[in-house]
Amino acid sequence: MSLAHTVLQDAFGYEHFRGSQQAIVEHVIGGGDALVLMPTGGGKSLCYQIPAIVRQQQDQGTTIVISPLIALMQDQVSSMHEVGVEAAFLNSTLDYDQTRDVEMQLLSGGYTLLYVAPERLNTPRFLGLLDELHAMGKLALFAIDEAHCVSQWGHDFRPEYRELTVLHERYAGVPRIALTATADALTRADIVERLQLEDARQFISSFDRPNIRYTIVEKKDATTQLLRFIEHEHDGEAGVVYCQSRRKVEELADALNQAGISALPYHAGLPPEVRQLHQNRFLREESIVMVATIAFGMGINKPDVRFVAHVDMPKNIESYYQETGRGGRDGLPADAWMAYGLQDVVNQRRMIDESPADDTFKQVMRGKLDALLALAEATDCRRVRLLAYFGEQYGTGGDRDSAHPELAAAAAGKAPRYQCGSCDNCIHPPKTWDGTDAARKLLSTIYRAHEASDITFGTSHIIDIVRGKDTDKVRQFGHDKLSTYGLGDMYSESQLRGVLRQLLAVGALATQKVHTEAGYSFETLTLCDGSRAVLRGEQAVQLREASAAKTSRSRVRNNKPAAAAQNLGPDEQVRFINLKAWRTEIAKEHNVPAYVVFADATLAAIAQRNPQSLDELQGISGIGVKKLEAYGEDVLKICAV
Structure with missing residues (x-):
């Protein structure tokens, strides 16, 4: 068994890697750079945590994890402590003395992983610490989490991530792994360019979340x-x-x-x-x-x-x-x-x-x-x-x-x-229904209303004209005289709003902001280049029929069991509930979220298997050596009830 598999089983309690995890872990342990795209819940953290543990065991030093959020750092460090791995973070929640203690521990080789924000990493003080580690040959790996933050095309752009090029330029021999759950082609290319990962191996997992x-x-x-x-x-x-x-x-x-x-x-x-x-x-x-x-x-x-x-x-x-x-x-x-x-x-x-x-x-x-x-x-x-x-x-x-x-x-x-x-x-x-006729009537009305009044109008007014409604505003502008007035009276307001929504969606209609003398503004509708194809009948508009709204508001009490326990029998359900109550108390004692102790799926597996010995408990997914030692006897007592 490889060192990676040993760590997977002993520290994390899993028998097998999932998907591309094994290939990524082995590549990074071997000193290779990697760009990892893996959906949320796919196990990205293990892709750098296991290499960090293995490389530390090989006396290659500490892994530095660049993370954008304090909450994420705290959560990850708590999880590492629960499986017996020395980890810490440096962020604004620490005072001067605490920060100094972490820095001293870092230089003495006391940590397998250290989590920092990109803003801190780029400070002269922290770069000085990295220089010392690098000189001692004790920089094992750089893990750049939420790597899409480096890209201007991404949805969480953070300029500080752009400065992470310093890792490649200043510590060229240290492997890097960049990880994200979301990146299209533009974002992925930007990550590669900005982080100088042109030679990194790319691992792109399926984006499907079937659950x-x-x-x-x-x-x-x-x-x-x-x-x-x-x-x-x-x-x-x-x-x-x-x-x-x-x-x-x-x-x-x-x-x-x-x-x-x-x-x-x-x-x-x-x-x-x-x-x-x-x-x-x-x-x-x-x-x-x-x-x-x-x-x-x-x-x-x-x-x-x-x-x-x-x-x-x-x-x-x-x-x-x-x-x-x-x-x-x-x-x-x-x-x-x-x-x-x-x-x-x-x-x-x-x-x-x-x-x-x-x-x-x-x-x-x-x-x-x-x-x-x-x-x-x-x-x-x-x-x-x-x-x-x-x-x-x-x-x-x-x-x-x-x-x-x-x-x-x-x-x-x-x-x-x-x-x-x-x-x-x-x-x-x-x-579905064919909204092409309604679309042409709406676009024609927008054009004619603007031509007649030399101003643009909003959604409700245009729909009123098409449906032939007799309103003060319709009469004020003389829009009841337009040739399209009432031509769409067979369509409901909901249907016409759906047509306008899709016209905007496909670029066959545009909006324009109008400012009034009173100081407020509103959106109006206007034609655009994409309108021509619809007006000429060259582009069809297919829409879904609006479903009837349910009016019942009676509270339906959901008495179904937790998602992890839905396939458990009655006795197993009771055991699961007891295990959750015990987990809650342990989590409070340790000041960590309950899932850091054990995931629901692990508790469900325990409840179903009903282990009567530590050997029976050890084979359950999610129970590693450290957690078996810490919680095994307590779990067996609950199962014996």
Whole structure:
């Protein structure tokens, strides 16, 4: 057995590597550079933790892990301590004396892994420490986590990551491994260039998360829709809800709490101590729903998040994939749910157009947004489209080395015809209708209203004209005299909004911001180059039929067992509950999240096997030598009850 396999079993309690883990670990142990793309929950951390342990055993020194978040550092260090590995972090939570102690321990070879932020790594003081380690031959490895932060095309760009070129330039002989869960072709190329990883071996795992069910619904009343989703599907379970604004975060967290759902707000406007408190509660308590802006999530390692919901559309597929990937990290079923509407399209396009970026950057961002809009509007398999964006054909699985398709191809929906069976479109195939006629009527009305009044108008007014509604505004501008007035009275308002949404999605319609003398502004609709093909009948518009909204708001109490325990028998369920209660107490004593002690899947396996000796307990996945010594006797006592 190789040293890597020994560490995998003894330290982490796993019998086998998953996917490309073994190839990555062996490559890095051998001193090779690597770029690793592996989905959230795929086991990226092991890809540098095991090489760090092996290289330390080979007397090659300490591994430096560059991590962007304090919470992630603390979580990883706690996990390492639980498996008997010496690790520490250097960040702003330490005072001067604590920092000095860590630095002295580092120089004396006391750590296998040291976690630092990129900002600290680039300070003269820390570079001086690295110089000393390097001179002693005690720099084993550099691991750059969340490597997409280096790219301007990525969704979490951090300029400090650009300075990490110092690792290659100053410590050329030390291997480097860069890891991320999300990177399209542009981002991947940027990572390679910015980190000088041209000679690194690339390991690209499948982006498929088969345990996640994707659902995207038409936004009508997002709060009511979200409440119904949680109450009917995930009552009493942990989840994350993403909103675009701080105000909406606060309002939605209040609404969930009023409905009896334990929810906490999280956004950059809250005091740091409040954010930390809420994050700690989310990690350590069960059944908490975190309502947050994108300020929350990166590096959060909580494995039992059963749903991730978006009440506002993110800006691109990378953000969507990264955020939804925080659900089901334990491999058990989870939901990715999003409510999406016309205003989302308008808001996202406006943010791109009003950004100070150059035209090239804006064009790339529009292409990325178009791909997400195509995913939202799709009537075919969402998983197929999602994977096609990352250059993967659904059903191939495993690792691959394929070229990434053009963004335009993904946006146009040129994906292979497969069905995953676990997204909303595959489970309940939507009925579609031909919206081409409605689209031409809407575009013609936008043109004629502008021509008649020399100003542009918003969504509601254009729909009123097409449907022939007699409003004060229609009469004020004489739009009841337009040739298109009332031509679309056979369409519902919901149908016409769906048509406008798709026209914006495919670039056949644009928006324009209008400022009033009173000091406020609003979005209006205007034709663009892409409008011509639809007006001429050269481009069809196919839409899904709007599903009837359910009006029932009765609370459905979800008495189903935890996801990990659903296949357990009655006695095994009781054993599982007792094990969870014991784990909670141990986690409190050690001041760590419960999953750092044992994952739910490990507790379920113990409950099912009902071991009566340490030898029987040792073979269960997730129980290494250190945890067997620390917790084995306690676990056997619980099983004996």
